Amino acid sequence: MLISLDWLKQYVDIKEDIPQLENALTMIGQEVEAIDIQGKHLDNVVIGQITEYGKHPNSDKLTLLKVNVGAEEELQIVCGAPNHKLGDKVVVAKIGAVLPGDFKIKKSKIRDVESFGMLCSQVELGIGEDGDGIIILPEDAPIGEEYRKYAGLDDVIFELEITPNRPDCLSHIGIAREVAAYYGRKVKYPSYTLSEVIDSVNNYAKVRVEDKERCKRYMGRVIRNVTVAESPEWLKKRIRAMGLKPINNIVDITNFVMFEYNQPMHAFDLDKLENNTVVVRAAENGEKITTLDGVERELVNGELVIADEVKPIAIAGIIGGQATQIEAETKNVFLEVAYFTPDNIRKSAKKLGIVTDSGYRNERGLDIENLPEVIDRAAALIAEVASGEVLDEVIDKYIEKPQKFEIPLNLTKLNTFIGKKLEFDTVGKILSNLGLGIKTLSQDMLLITPPTYRTDLTRPEDLYEEVIRMYGFENIEAVMPVEDIESGLKDSKISVADNLKEILKEIGLHEVINYTFIPREALDILKIKDKVIEISNPLSEDMVIVRPTLMYSLLANIRDNFNRNQFDLRFFEVSKIFTPAEELANEDLRICVAIAGKPERTLWNPKPKAYDFYTMKGYVEKLLEYMGINRYKLERSSNENFHPGRSADIKIGNDVIGTFGEVHPDVLEAMDIKRERAYVADIDLAKAEKYIKSAVKYERIVKYPEVTRDLAIVMDKDILVGNMVEDLKRVSPLIEKIEIFDVYEGEKIDADKKSVAISIVLRNKVKTLEEKEINDVVTKVLETISKKYRGEIRQ
Template sequence: MLISLNWLKQYVDIKENIEELANALTMIGQEVEAIEVQGKYLNKVVIGKIIEFDRHPNADKLTLLKVDVGLEEPLQIVCGATNHKLHDKVVVAIVGAVLPGDFKIKKNKIRDIESQGMLCSEVELGIGEDKSGIIILPEEAPIGKEYREYLNLNDVIFELEITPNRPDCLSHIGIAREIAAYYGRKIKYPVIELNEAIESVNSLIKVNIEDKDRCKRYMGRIIRNVEVKESPNWLKDRIRSMGLKPINNIVDITNFVMFEYNQPMHAFDFDKLQGNISIRAAKPGEILTTLDGIERELKNNELVIADEVKATALAGIIGGKSTQIENNTKNIFLEVAYFTPDNIRKTSRELGIFTDSSYRNERGLDIENLDVVIDRAASLISEIAGGEILSEAIDRYIEKPEKVEISLDLQKLNKFIGKELSYDEVGKILTNLDITIKSYAEAKMVLTPPSYRGDLQRAADIYEEVIRMYGFENIEDKIPEASIESGKENINFTISNLVRNILKESGLNEVINYSFIPKEAKELFNLGDDIIEIKNPLSEDMAIMRSSLIYSLLANIRDNLYRNQNDLKIFEVAKSFSNFNNETLAKEDLKVAIALSGKAEKTLWFQAKEGYNFFNLKGYVENLFEKLGINKYSLERSKNNNFHPGVSADLKIGEELLGTFGEIHPVLIEKLGIKREKVFFAEFNLTKMLKYMKIKVNYESVSKYPEVLRDLAVTLDKNLLVGEMTKDIKKKINLIEKIDIFDVYSGDKVESGKKSVAMSIVLRDKFKTLTDEEIDKTMKDILILIKDKYNGEIRQ
């Protein structure tokens, strides 16, 4: 936002120099990005008159001039431009001037002829873009006068970085309010004088707001018999200081008031309007040619200002060419309005139109100040362009905003800012900010912000206002008191890291997925009704929060298979999310999931790679539970529809289900697009497992006595759970250190209804070397236990 110092001084007294003012603006939150001192390159640049005109004797394209600049003798100047003649008034940089680019003007010879200065163009002086020739001034321009004084270039322009929550500061009055509040000075608002005609606006035109959701207030005035012409110099200076080019007095006034009050407005040629005005959604395929000359097709219900025949403007963004102000315009319809910011932002970006008007409207305006702004513009038009203002401005006010009331506790404020401010000090700051104060208890206030401060909604916002106006530099530095006690690590963080390390040491690879999954996953995996749906998902693939990790890991398997990565063993530790008893907050459980697909690595027994099976997955699960100190659990056949019946198990402690593992159902595998591969998956609720974990590590010395390895193959009933049997064997035979199942077979070589189970048994005595007799007796005891309790036979 550009702010003119001369313009600013109209609304507030400023005694400070440029540096002091820039520092004050920055300290109160309106950061100064740059400062431009106008005319700084116009020292020793004056107005002159060509009194002699000749051709250069040694160059056909150069002229040799005598120029009167108000000195005792005229200056001899060689010039290469072609647009000047005898008696023209020109702009002369005399010897000693320094032009933009550090270009110093000196006496020099051009083709053997001395030149004592330079005639200048706009580009050479850094005040414009015209480089076609030197500047030619009107005949009345006074000889010898400094050009910057002639142009009234004695201003300072501040470029400010205005934060999005402070649209009121996108104006000179907005910044004047800030300065007045900081220095405790009075704000000087423009005096508005309206001389209205007897005839009413309502007798000539009606306004109907059809789209009441996107337009909350609309005001209009008619000014008749205006004279469209060039703006007076003071108005042109103001417009130029904002980086715009003056157009005509009517358009310049609407821009002036916008930069004065931060209220965009638009002037229509009233005679070009066909009937009454409506604020409505654009019709599908409606065509509007905007002021930039571009014909635009409206397709997305854009909000438009329309007469009874056509759309005449894009509401809050840009006017239409069909009703623009031209030199022959006599009667104008002036509008100001409040359009909802989200609508302006959406339309502006969809159509790629970014204007000063859209920039302000999309940040939110002061809906209560529209009457002041339209009267200000109407009075200026009447003063500068003549004409009469019809009485009774149109005012369609759909919805007035509720006044915000904020409770402020002085003790909490002082504790927050670290400074003891009195009730009177805080009250003075807030009063200077136009905040209404109502005291209701000792050291407490109820505050009502002004309508232009929509950013003030709660006590924390008031804290910021007090701090910035009191001055950050006035608050002493204090080292905060802090305890040096170490904090306790969050249990979820601790368990997550422990589980990750266990699974990584087991040879699994960790994956990390988004917490969002597609809506189709809910039905595919029967995830239940406690799913949390995202109101505004980034994409269809991120429509719901995952209550299970199953979709994410199976999608990882599928995507890797598509890339010819076939042998996969992955895991993830992450939170799951679900609705909890219809509460507003989600229930978050920490879960771990493992997925296997493809072929396992070579083992001692199988030198060729073998496909992953249920027991590979079971081994990873048992190892995890063993390392977490959870030993007393039971396995039951799972009835979970996501798993293959008979090749899956639920893991429970008592009646509490901790998780399920096994082979994913072939139908699901096919639906996911995983071809020719079995996938084994396990998922456990670590939040539930926490109360059963015993993760204290006990160390014992490595036994110096050797282990004894024996293999055993037995036939068992096909439906027998081998895990229960091996657990029972280990419990009753003390010398068993470990039992590994390395093969399960059922087929022609085994009796119907039976299966062959091959296991590797490690025997060890921690206190001595085992004898052959002890080994044989132990193996015999194992076989007797298997036969008597599990009806098993050694395989022949």
């Protein structure tokens, strides 16, 4: 919301400077986002008159002038513009002026002739787009006066952030009330004289409100014999200050009053209304209207419209139609003000995609009781600037009056809430300055009646806020509470999730946080056949499904980073997935890890290798180790989203707590990931949580040495080596670790065989191993391999 300081001063006395006023507005809740000091670049820019005119002695295109700027000595100025003559009133930038763009005016020589200033165009002053010639002023422009004062460019424009619950502050009078209440001053409401012509309005216009649910009050006035013309300068100045372009005196008055009172209104050309009738009704399905922005719109949602007997002439509360707009030939005007229900305006504006100052105000709610004052104010101004005749009768269709209510205010509770004891008189003065009605029930209890423009005041807590913001937050001392405050314990699931995030960061992964929603196409890409939760009013097509898996989001992260030439990708996300339930949804916590590409090339790693299945396996094993999960086994996975030969399920007993491996090529193609393979691990924390060991058991370092034996075993290709390794670990308690360090298939062994090289680490924690013990364990290992897996030592 833009507020003109010059305009605001018409309604309240303001003695404070700009920083003081900015602080006051912010402290009472009307946050100042920006301040535009108009004319700040126009120091030493004055009005002058050309008193001598001649050609430059050294140029055919330049003129040599003498200019009277109100000083004893006239200025000699060289000018290159083509549009000036002797006697013209012009705008002169004197020596010392600094124009927009940090352009400093100095004494200069132009073609060997001295120049002591510059005649200015709109572009050079930064006040317009006309740069073809200098500004020529009217003959009555006062010589020597500051140009910014003459042109009304000495205003200060505050840009305020108005909260949605304070629509009354979307106007100059609304802000004037706030400033007056804060400083304890009076609001000076506009005074006007309304001269009326005695004639029945029913002879000129009829109003019928058919949709009484969405229109609670509709008022109209008829103004005859207007003269549509350019607005007077004072009115154009006000309209420009609000960032709008003046149109004509009738339309400008409706905008002026809207920014003055926060009441949108519309003026119709009365002679263009069929049968001089105005109807407030729902739009017929498929009905069309060309609005003032030149767009033809089809109405298919039963929008509330203002119509005549034949056609819609405006979308109620949002925008008018071209068919009845005010034009130069307009003679008779029908002026409307109305109260439309805010939710109706909000829905219609959103569905039609129309944003207007009128809709912005109507959708927040207006003061239904103030409509008579507003329509009279606008009619009086139209009569003044357009010489119109205002009929004495007013059409007023008041469908439903607002219910008035009173709010009890307990001063003891108020003082407890704000943390300071305020006197009865102090509270009463604050509330009365805000325009609230007060009844005294006792020295501790008041009954407060809010004015109709303060629809945000409905309960005692709202009044607490009013008192504290007007009293001043800075006037309330900071006092520590006397109660003992103890922090509560974290929920166990939140604690587990936080710990896991730290672990995943420590092992070299980067956390991502994605939206909870995914597009519908994700279901086909990831072959999700179970029921999912759909959003009934999605923000976009990419946010239709509440995600039942984290996998799609992380693959999308990989795709987007590849598209931006980032190839060292190691992501994780710890978040919830959602599946349908009888009531609301099931929420399960998941860990999802995704890696792709390869490490960045460095001096010590000039030829980095791409991440592969074993890279992901390392991350998974390290994570499980930190979680205290040791008793698990890996089995080949049948998950359709993973490569059938390069993926594994993580199994503990009968529970599959997760799956990891290379993402299936079909999934990568559907996700448009083409450059590299991608690897994902998906772990179900709901299942894994019961196996997590929060207590860490420490063992002293064993002083006895380990013994390593390496074996190369030839076996059938289809035997799962992981299962064999798990069985071998159980052969003897002396086996500390078994690792696979090579798998060979080739010419030196049969085509249906493979050679697997394993390293067995043996250790006794209480004594040094003897050769016989070592040989006995190796013998048992070979027997197990031979009997159960049909393997033999490679020769």
